Amino acid sequence: MDDFVGRLAIQIGSLQEGFEILSKASTLKDLARQFFHVVRGNFITANVGLFYKPGPDKGWQKLQGNGPENFEQVSNAPSVRLFTLQLLEGSETKVRVVQPLIDRSYLGMLLGEKLDRTEYSDLDKICLQIYSELFGNAYQALLHRQKERELIFSLNHRVLQLNSLIDTGIEVSKLDQYSSLHRLALERAASLTNASRGLVRIANGEGTEEFSFPSGAMSQPAAHNGHRIQSSFGFFGSTYTFELFDKESRNGAGPFEETDQVLLDALARQVHASLENRYLHEQALEKQKIEQDISVAASIQKKILPETLPAIEGYDIFGINIPSKSVGGDYYDCIPLHDGKYALVIADVSGKGVPAALLVSSLHAYLSAYLEGGFSLVELVQRLNKVIYRASTDDKFITAFIALLTPQTGEIESVSAGHNPVYMLKNDETIQELKGGGLPLGMVDMDLPYHSEKAAIERGEQLLLYTDGIPEATNEHEQLYESAAPLKQFSLENRTEGAEAFVANLIGDIKRFVGTAPQSDDITALYLRRM
Amino acid sequence: MNQEFSLTSETRNNCLIIATSGYLNNVGGETIAKEFSKHFEVGTKEVVINLAQSKVVNSIGMSFLIDIIDQLNNANGKLIFTNVDPAVDKMLSIMGIFNFAGKENSVEDALKVFSGQK
Numbered sequence: 001m002d003d004f005v006g007r008l009a010i011q012i013g014s015l016q017e018g019f020e021i022l023s024k025a026s027t028l029k030d031l032a033r034q035f036f037h038v039v040r041g042n043f044i045t046a047n048v049g050l051f052y053k054p055g056p057d058k059g060w061q062k063l064q065g066n067g068p069e070n071f072e073q074v075s076n077a078p079s080v081r082l083f084t085l086q087l088l089e090g091s092e093t094k095v096r097v098v099q100p101l102i103d104r105s106y107l108g109m110l111l112g113e114k115l116d117r118t119e120y121s122d123l124d125k126i127c128l129q130i131y132s133e134l135f136g137n138a139y140q141a142l143l144h145r146q147k148e149r150e151l152i153f154s155l156n157h158r159v160l161q162l163n164s165l166i167d168t169g170i171e172v173s174k175l176d177q178y179s180s181l182h183r184l185a186l187e188r189a190a191s192l193t194n195a196s197r198g199l200v201r202i203a204n205g206e207g208t209e210e211f212s213f214p215s216g217a218m219s220q221p222a223a224h225n226g227h228r229i230q231s232s233f234g235f236f237g238s239t240y241t242f243e244l245f246d247k248e249s250r251n252g253a254g255p256f257e258e259t260d261q262v263l264l265d266a267l268a269r270q271v272h273a274s275l276e277n278r279y280l281h282e283q284a285l286e287k288q289k290i291e292q293d294i295s296v297a298a299s300i301q302k303k304i305l306p307e308t309l310p311a312i313e314g315y316d317i318f319g320i321n322i323p324s325k326s327v328g329g330d331y332y333d334c335i336p337l338h339d340g341k342y343a344l345v346i347a348d349v350s351g352k353g354v355p356a357a358l359l360v361s362s363l364h365a366y367l368s369a370y371l372e373g374g375f376s377l378v379e380l381v382q383r384l385n386k387v388i389y390r391a392s393t394d395d396k397f398i399t400a401f402i403a404l405l406t407p408q409t410g411e412i413e414s415v416s417a418g419h420n421p422v423y424m425l426k427n428d429e430t431i432q433e434l435k436g437g438g439l440p441l442g443m444v445d446m447d448l449p450y451h452s453e454k455a456a457i458e459r460g461e462q463l464l465l466y467t468d469g470i471p472e473a474t475n476e477h478e479q480l481y482e483s484a485a486p487l488k489q490f491s492l493e494n495r496t497e498g499a500e501a502f503v504a505n506l507i508g509d510i511k512r513f514v515g516t517a518p519q520s521d522d523i524t525a526l527y528l529r530r531m
Numbered sequence: 532m533n534q535e536f537s538l539t540s541e542t543r544n545n546c547l548i549i550a551t552s553g554y555l556n557n558v559g560g561e562t563i564a565k566e567f568s569k570h571f572e573v574g575t576k577e578v579v580i581n582l583a584q585s586k587v588v589n590s591i592g593m594s595f596l597i598d599i600i601d602q603l604n605n606a607n608g609k610l611i612f613t614n615v616d617p618a619v620d621k622m623l624s625i626m627g628i629f630n631f632a633g634k635e636n637s638v639e640d641a642l643k644v645f646s647g648q649k
Contacts, residue, residue, distance in 0.1 A: 164621075190587070191622075194557075194591050195589075213554070214536075
């Protein structure tokens with residue numbers, strides 16, 4: 001009895017020690033190796049074989065040890081769900097143990113003859129059962145540790161996916177290379193979903209462009225019969241499709257999970273947003289460039305329009321130009337000529353903005369050249385018509401009024417090229433309209449005749465040149481200035497004012513009339529008063 | 532750069548140096564594991580994996596790397612990654628790989644660590 005208790009005490013000590021060793025195992029093979037040494041040491045036998053059966057319907061595989069290679073060959077005992085221990089007769093193998101494990105797998109153990117050639121005792125049988133259960137517990141702990149590791153791995157992977165999603169969003173927004181953008185998103189999508197391959201397809205009316213990952217991997221994506229997910233979006237007539245093929249696992253390829261589709265959609269959305277942002281950025285840059293161009297055009301035009309008008313002895317003259325946009329299409333000037341005359345000019349280009357400003361610039365250049373060219377006024381206008389016709393597009397022309405003033409006599413020779421009538425405010429309180437001439441400049445090039453008109457401005461009389469922005473100024477009720485307050489009436493009422501005051505009053509009157517309505521057209525006026 | 536996986540290996544001072552190229556996925560991980568096993572079974576316990584040409588890694592590829600790290604750590608060995616691309620570096624860091632494996636800028640630096648010069 002004392003001997004039994006003593007041996008039991010030793011076995012219990014070994015059990016504690018054995019469990020400590022077994023619980024440190026990180027793999028099944030490692031666990032089997034440790035268990036092999038524990039069993040061999042405690043049962044003093046050279047031959048120990050350990051086997052593993054992954055499931056009720058699976059075969060046995062050898063894990064560790066010596067002796068028979070095949071567990072089934074040793075006995076034909078049916079698969080069991082309970083611990084079994086068989087003593088075998090007439091064989092080198094003396095004990096056969098089957099220990100069911102927590103996950104419906106089994107541990108098989110074959111023990112050979114003990115080194116002291118004694119039979120396996122009842123205590124040995126009890127201890128073998130306890131050791132087998134010890135293995136079962138250690139195996140369960142190993143599974144828990146593995147599950148814990150898998151869980152940590154899975155949680156880390158989720159963190160990685162979220163982190164990568166944020167990083168990818170930032171990176172794709174930085175990339176200026178069109179193809180790099182898709183490549184990066186595709187690589188990240190494949191990596192984060194464990195896809196074996198991926199493809200980006202950009203299809204539009206001109207054809208289809210493809211990028212694959214790994215590069216050159218998808219020669220026939222349409223023919224792929226495995227698992228796939230895809231996400232598409234449309235942008236500027238092109239359809240962008242991101243496709244991923246075959247989700248990898250350690251056991252081979254399988255179907256994608258719901259979260260994989262969510263991730264792919266999120267990455268595709270990031271690419272979409274990046275493309276949109278890039279487009280808007282380019283538009284903004286283009287707009288900025290256009291605004292710069294307009295600003296340059298406006299400063300050029302400012303130089304074309306006179307800062308101050310020349311002082312003409314015996315006359316008071318003042319002009320104004322208020323463009324409706326940053327660059328306008330109106331022009332006026334008073335140019336002293338070498339023969340003592342002055343050219344009074346006012347012009348209005350059809351349309352507004354930079355194209356109109358360019359035509360104003362052409363008019364200014366040609367007019368300046370021709371005025372000193374010794375041409376008659378009619379010849380000058382005919383030449384202007386030709387060059388403006390050549391310089392303008394079909395929808396562009398210029399209405400202009402050009403007059404040559406001889407200051408000493410007040411004689412005026414004028415040509416109106418389709419411009420608004422110019423008002424001469426006579427001393428008898430009548431208004432003489434100067435409107436003879438011809439078609440607007442640049443409208444046709446058919447050598448149609450222009451003719452000039454002659455008049456004279458007497459002391460105390462005035463001449464008002466204006467563009468249609470004045471009579472057609474519109475208020476918030478869509479009423480025209482001309483219909484509410486005829487310009488002729490205003491002119492007669494204000495004719496005693498000096499030139500600058502007259503123009504200031506006119507502009508003030510128009511502004512009061514227009515109120516909060518936006519300025520619809522350029523406003524230009526040139527006012528000459530003979531004192 | 533061809534993104535299909537391939538590797539080269541050499542041994543210097545009993546240290547296995549594996550240089551990978553391309554997508555480190557299931558195929559890539561398995562290929563590395565096989566190469567590692569050949570050397571581990573004959574006693575190699577110091578391993579360098581040069582990732583200079585692998586810019587994309589997935590978690591299956593990573594799980595093979597973890598197996599290698601486990602086996603080496605249980606055998607008192609060590610794995611050092613070198614030439615790690617910033618994106619891959621971030622992935623391996625988040626997955627906690629560098630808690631159990633080393634990281635150096637170059638293969639030469641890793642060899643210095645193994646030889647005790649660093």
